Amino acid sequence: MKKSNRVSFSILALSPVLIALVALVSILYGTKDIDAITVWQAITAFDASNVDHQIIRTGRIPRVAAVLLVGAFLAVAGAVMQGITRNYLASPSLMGVNDGSAFVITLAIVFFPDLPNYQMILLSMLGSALGAGIVFGFGSLIRNGLSPVRLAIIGTVIGTFLSSIATAIAMYFQVSQTVSAWYNTKVHMVDMDMLILSIPFGLVGLILALLSARAITITSLGEDIATGLGQKTKAVRIVSMLAVVCLTGTAVALVGKIAFVGLVIPHITRFLVGVDYRSIIPCAAVIGAFFLALCDVLSRYVNYPFETPIGVLTALVGVPFFLYLVRKHGGEKRA
Amino acid sequence: MHKKASNVFLMTMLMLLLLILGASYLHITNGVFDMSVTDIIKTLLRLETNSNFDLVIFEFRLPRIVIAALVGIGLGMAGVVLQGITRNGLADPGILGINAGAGAAVVIFMFFFQLRLMTADMSSWMSILMMPLFGFIGGTIAAILIFSFAMKNGHLDMQRLILTGIAINSGFGALSLFLSLKMSAQDFESAAIWMAGSIYNANWIFALTMLPWLLILGIYVYRKSYLLDYFQLEEDSITSLGIAVEKEKMKLLLASVGLVSACVSVSGSIGFIGLMAPHIAKQLVGIQHRYVMPVSALIGAGLLILADFIGKTVFAPSELAVGIVVSIIGIPYFLYLLVKSKA
Amino acid sequence: MQTAFRMENLASGYEQVRVFEGLNLTIEEGKVTTIIGPNGCGKSTLLKTIGRILKKQQGTVYLQEQNMQNLSTKDIAKKLAILSQTPVAPGQLKVEELIAYGRYPHRNNVNRLTNKDEEMIEWALTVTNTIEYRNRELAQLSGGQRQRVWLAMALAQETNILLLDEPTTYLDMAHQLEVLDIVKSLNEQHACTIVMVLHDINHAARYSDHLIAMRKGVVMQTGTPQEILCAEVMRRVFHIDARIMEDPVTNTPVCYSYDILKETIK
Numbered sequence: 001m002k003k004s005n006r007v008s009f010s011i012l013a014l015s016p017v018l019i020a021l022v023a024l025v026s027i028l029y030g031t032k033d034i035d036a037i038t039v040w041q042a043i044t045a046f047d048a049s050n051v052d053h054q055i056i057r058t059g060r061i062p063r064v065a066a067v068l069l070v071g072a073f074l075a076v077a078g079a080v081m082q083g084i085t086r087n088y089l090a091s092p093s094l095m096g097v098n099d100g101s102a103f104v105i106t107l108a109i110v111f112f113p114d115l116p117n118y119q120m121i122l123l124s125m126l127g128s129a130l131g132a133g134i135v136f137g138f139g140s141l142i143r144n145g146l147s148p149v150r151l152a153i154i155g156t157v158i159g160t161f162l163s164s165i166a167t168a169i170a171m172y173f174q175v176s177q178t179v180s181a182w183y184n185t186k187v188h189m190v191d192m193d194m195l196i197l198s199i200p201f202g203l204v205g206l207i208l209a210l211l212s213a214r215a216i217t218i219t220s221l222g223e224d225i226a227t228g229l230g231q232k233t234k235a236v237r238i239v240s241m242l243a244v245v246c247l248t249g250t251a252v253a254l255v256g257k258i259a260f261v262g263l264v265i266p267h268i269t270r271f272l273v274g275v276d277y278r279s280i281i282p283c284a285a286v287i288g289a290f291f292l293a294l295c296d297v298l299s300r301y302v303n304y305p306f307e308t309p310i311g312v313l314t315a316l317v318g319v320p321f322f323l324y325l326v327r328k329h330g331g332e333k334r335a
Numbered sequence: 336m337h338k339k340a341s342n343v344f345l346m347t348m349l350m351l352l353l354l355i356l357g358a359s360y361l362h363i364t365n366g367v368f369d370m371s372v373t374d375i376i377k378t379l380l381r382l383e384t385n386s387n388f389d390l391v392i393f394e395f396r397l398p399r400i401v402i403a404a405l406v407g408i409g410l411g412m413a414g415v416v417l418q419g420i421t422r423n424g425l426a427d428p429g430i431l432g433i434n435a436g437a438g439a440a441v442v443i444f445m446f447f448f449q450l451r452l453m454t455a456d457m458s459s460w461m462s463i464l465m466m467p468l469f470g471f472i473g474g475t476i477a478a479i480l481i482f483s484f485a486m487k488n489g490h491l492d493m494q495r496l497i498l499t500g501i502a503i504n505s506g507f508g509a510l511s512l513f514l515s516l517k518m519s520a521q522d523f524e525s526a527a528i529w530m531a532g533s534i535y536n537a538n539w540i541f542a543l544t545m546l547p548w549l550l551i552l553g554i555y556v557y558r559k560s561y562l563l564d565y566f567q568l569e570e571d572s573i574t575s576l577g578i579a580v581e582k583e584k585m586k587l588l589l590a591s592v593g594l595v596s597a598c599v600s601v602s603g604s605i606g607f608i609g610l611m612a613p614h615i616a617k618q619l620v621g622i623q624h625r626y627v628m629p630v631s632a633l634i635g636a637g638l639l640i641l642a643d644f645i646g647k648t649v650f651a652p653s654e655l656a657v658g659i660v661v662s663i664i665g666i667p668y669f670l671y672l673l674v675k676s677k678a
Numbered sequence: 679m680q681t682a683f684r685m686e687n688l689a690s691g692y693e694q695v696r697v698f699e700g701l702n703l704t705i706e707e708g709k710v711t712t713i714i715g716p717n718g719c720g721k722s723t724l725l726k727t728i729g730r731i732l733k734k735q736q737g738t739v740y741l742q743e744q745n746m747q748n749l750s751t752k753d754i755a756k757k758l759a760i761l762s763q764t765p766v767a768p769g770q771l772k773v774e775e776l777i778a779y780g781r782y783p784h785r786n787n788v789n790r791l792t793n794k795d796e797e798m799i800e801w802a803l804t805v806t807n808t809i810e811y812r813n814r815e816l817a818q819l820s821g822g823q824r825q826r827v828w829l830a831m832a833l834a835q836e837t838n839i840l841l842l843d844e845p846t847t848y849l850d851m852a853h854q855l856e857v858l859d860i861v862k863s864l865n866e867q868h869a870c871t872i873v874m875v876l877h878d879i880n881h882a883a884r885y886s887d888h889l890i891a892m893r894k895g896v897v898m899q900t901g902t903p904q905e906i907l908c909a910e911v912m913r914r915v916f917h918i919d920a921r922i923m924e925d926p927v928t929n930t931p932v933c934y935s936y937d938i939l940k941e942t943i944k
Contacts, residue, residue, distance in 0.1 A: 164659045174653060303517060564779070579751050
């Protein structure tokens with residue numbers, strides 16, 4: 001316990017430096033060369049007529065902010081899901097939560113094209129809840145359906161189903177262009193208003209997650225034990241699912257679907273800091289933020305001067321990791 | 336007893352052929368350019384030549400139907416083989432990631448050999464003929480990856496198999512996306528359409544490309560279909576009967592990967608046909624694979640022609656990729672099977 | 679006397695786990711030989727290894743004095759049939775169809791059964807007393823019936839040697855004897871060599887010519903039932919204090935009761 005406390009403390013202490021570093025790199029380097037002095041001026045003495053200043057202010061800064069937030073949101077959402085379901089494969093992308101969001105957003109674009117941003121976020125959250133609801137509902141219909149592997153299979157398949165329907169609808173209404181922009185991550189065109197709006201929504205999710213951290217730790221020991229210790233398991237479940245919905249919904253509304261962050265980061269975090277979710281949740285947040293910002297920087301250089309979708313990079317890390325998890329744990333139940 | 340089963344089989348085949356004819360009829364008469372039955376019959380029988388009708392029928396609709404049928408046959412047969420050798424009713428080339436592997440290889444091929452060369456002119460024939468071969472290599476790599484990850488103590492672990500498939504799918508999907516983004520805009524467009532699983536830019540060359548694969552491997556797999564009966568027993572019993580289990584499974588697996596790759600190289604990734612067709616076939620003719628195999632092939636063909644018909648008419652004038660239509664139909668079926676199967 | 683199996687320095691097991699090694703053993707032709715021993719002693723592993731269902735890790739097995747390594751799996755299937763402990767088949771399969779599977783090693787034309795095939799299937803149905811439900815589906819059979827059908831499939835393989843891995847598990851008392859009686863008659867009337875694994879030492883003694891007693895991967899003792907079913911061997915093999923008498927009807931030794939040993943033996 002002592003040792004893992006120390007680890008989590010040093011992660012949290014070091015994180016501002018690391019995150020500042022990756023953010024700085026992200027702002028300094030991009031397709032267009034902009035020197036550090038201009039960057040500094042863009043921040044301190046903004047000149048609206050200067051194109052470089054515009055790029056920094058409306059392009060790179062919102063972008064890095066969005067990536068940091070989304071990384072943190074998804075990692076925490078994944079950690080909460082893994083803890084509460086005691087399922088080592090639980091994560092927003094594998095359990096249909098991401099797809100639910102993107103699906104509802106598609107419907108919104110098609111049927112109510114001019115919704116204000118905050119309603120978009122709310123709808124996206126609704127979609128998260130819908131996705132999770134369908135997948136877990138289906139899982140509980142099937143014998144053994146809530147086992148990690150079955151749930152992952154159901155989640156993926158339902159995700160594919162939702163995205164097929166969304167594609168079909170988008171095609172019918174001839175808005176596939178707009179829709180695919182939502183479905184594929186769009187970190188390079190973050191909407192400033194959306195970014196600002198997403199902060200309070202995401203914060204609610206983070207706070208809910210932190211508040212239930214202790215209860216999640218106990219739940220991760222097993223439902224029977226948790227009940228035996230006098231925990232209101234149902235209430236814990238509802239609060240933590242609410243946190244997941246807030247976090248994932250906001251993340252998808254902001255940049256679209258990103259896979260594997262919510263799966264990989266919680267595992268790495270747990271490996272580093274142990275099993276206490278009071279440490280896991282904040283650490284997962286900073287590690288997730290750092291990881292996604294790093295992927296974003298790399299995505300500009302993998303295929304320079306063209307940008308690679310960030311999802312390709314997270315998949316590059318995520319797929320081998322996923323295979324490793326499957327190889328190691330198979331069908332066993334364990335978070 | 337044998338008499339009865341074979342009668343059922345013949346009747347089923349006949350009904351399915353009629354169904355395919357019906358679906359083809361729907362497909363050929365409907366479209367952006369509506370034609371009457373008499374027009375079509377006249378054109379087909381060369382009683383009357385109208386260059387417009389000729390173009391629409393011979394260059395657009397007929398090759399498309401033929402390719403839909405061929406792809407359906409290939410996927411239907413491959414599905415029977417995969418479900419047979421894995422003893423898992425949920426195995427499907429799309430779910431297992433073989434589609435994605437073959438797809439990534441074909442994207443690599445397109446990337447290096449430039450898709451835009453692939454028009455109907457003779458000089459590019461060689462490169463078109465190479466596509467299934469590339470697909471086969473990619474599909475085989477995917478299959479080897481999947482099976483080596485899913486092996487546990489020398490036996491296939493079914494849950495791992497599907498999970499590995501999910502991972503392989505996203506991995507190869509990301510690779511394809513990455514490569515296709517490096518292509519020129521025009522190539523990217525074609526690659527994107529192709530990857531979604533579509534057959535609407537079908538032409539006779541594509542049909543000819545996959546035909547030899549389908550013929551050779553199809554016949555091979557059909558001739559080996561009796562083995563799949565034995566594979567319904569557990570491993571020890573099969574070995575006891577003197578079947579070289581691992582060797583035969585490997586051969587059948589490679590053959591089915593070949594079938595899938597030929598299909599994927601022409602139509603892109605189309606999932607769930609390989610899942611649905613064998614199940615429906617078994618409902619119709621029982622569990623003897625020499626009956627199941629051809630029936631599943633015809634069901635695959637029929638399903639795909641119908642799905643393509645739906646894709647091209649429901650949202651006309653815009654077309655919905657047939658792969659998406661199949662997913663929308665196939666996934667509920669998959670879930671239904673999942674609910675039905677005992678844990 | 680010809681030998682059915684001769685093992686030299688045989689070693690086998692699963693993955694990294696070695697179950698037994700350095701095993702030298704002969705099994706005679708035309709006899710019923712039963713391997714007995716406590717759980718985990720390696721009796722099933724031994725049976726599977728000589729039946730080439732499990733790959734040996736070392737050593738040589740001679741099947742009728744031929745090195746098994748040089749025989750193709752199909753040739754082996756013409757000489758020996760092995761019935762595994764928990765065989766699985768689809769429930770919709772008809773009894774007759776399953777038994778026809780047993781003809782695999784003899785079939786060249788895969789779609790038509792020859793007259794010889796039909797004959798052997800009839801014979802297997804008759805011997806195992808399964809003829810009356812030949813057209814039924816496996817799912818409709820009781821456990822005892824199903825076990826006899828599986829036995830029939832092994833018989834249809836038309837081999838001189840039959841390996842049976844606990845053929846009586848999960849069967850009630852009457853059905854156990856039913857299966858063992860069939861086995862006995864196969865040996866007596868068709869000169870079939872039987873090698874099996876049994877849990878019940880009384881059954882083993884009653885139905886076998888030879889017993890092989892194993893413990894922890896080591897063959898402790900081989901011999902006739904009278905030689906094996908004695909207090910001293912039971913003590914060493916099963917760590918029990920066995921009370922043994924002779925069954926006046928079958929004239930074979932019977933362990934009618936036992937206690938767990940108080941002292942430990944090396």
